[in-house]
């Protein structure tokens with residue numbers, strides 16, 4: 001049985017490709033999912049890939065990942081990055097590594113985007129690589145958990 005990782009996406013990432021393409025690019029969330037599945041497969045990992053516009057649903061999925069003993073969790077919390085103590089509280093209950101991903105370079109944007117609650121629970125943070133950041137996060141996670149390359 002391959003180990004399973006979770007890739008969770010927050011609000012408005014369902015609109016990737018249409019939403020501010022000058023910042024987030026033209027790739028869609030379906031493209032991101034395809035990239036994650038292909039990258040995970042190369043590392044012998046299975047993926048649960050989800051997106052929600054609702055904070056509580058994301059918290060439920062983090063708790064699901066914990067109950068199912070996920071091997072790792074990658075999250076782009078989007079707009080909840082800077083506000084969600086609830087997502088932070090859920091993430092710190094995980095034993096598996098958490099990797100935070102942002103498509104854009106949040107440090108080169110508005111000041112308010114730079115503070116992340118999620119970073120407090122993250123083993124690593126990837127930002128500014130566009131959607132390729134998801135592939136980098138999966139590769140880094142695979143190395144952390146010691147699965148085959």
Ligand code: DHK
Nearest residue numbers: 076078079102103104106113
């Ligand atoms: C996505 C969002 O929706 C923003 O709220 C974050 C992040 C940045 C991203 O770059 O993926 O500030």
